[in-house]
Amino acid sequence: MTSRWASFRAGLEEFCAGPYRRTFARARREEDDLFRMVVLAEALGVPDPAAYYTAELLPALYQDFHAWHRRMGMDRSPLEHVGCC
Structure with a gap:
């Protein structure tokens, strides 16, 4: 009986959320x-009063940095110290 409710719940969730998955x-x-823009603001030249606190988040963002700057329309990396291209 439990597996039937679980499958019903999964189907109902797919019915409700399925059309909006892309959104x-x-x-x-x-x-x-x-x-990412807020964390990288200081490195991009925008004064950021919270740069001290966001600096420790930079290593977590470097792995997706290339996809981000390509999505933002920048052909090359806007940061001198990050050479991903």
């Missing part, structure tokens, strides 16, 4: 891009 993915990507 959810786009919204998450835009939020991630905004977060």
Whole structure:
């Protein structure tokens, strides 16, 4: 009986969220891009009063940096110290 409810729940969730999956993915990507911009603001030349606190987040963002700057329309890396291209 439990497996039937679990499969019913999974089907209902797919029915409700399925059509909006692309919209959810786009919204998450835009939020991630905004977060990345806030963290990299000081390195990009924008004065950031919270740069001391966001500096420790930079290593976590470097792995996706190339995809981010390509998505933002920059052919080359805008940072001198990050040579991903």
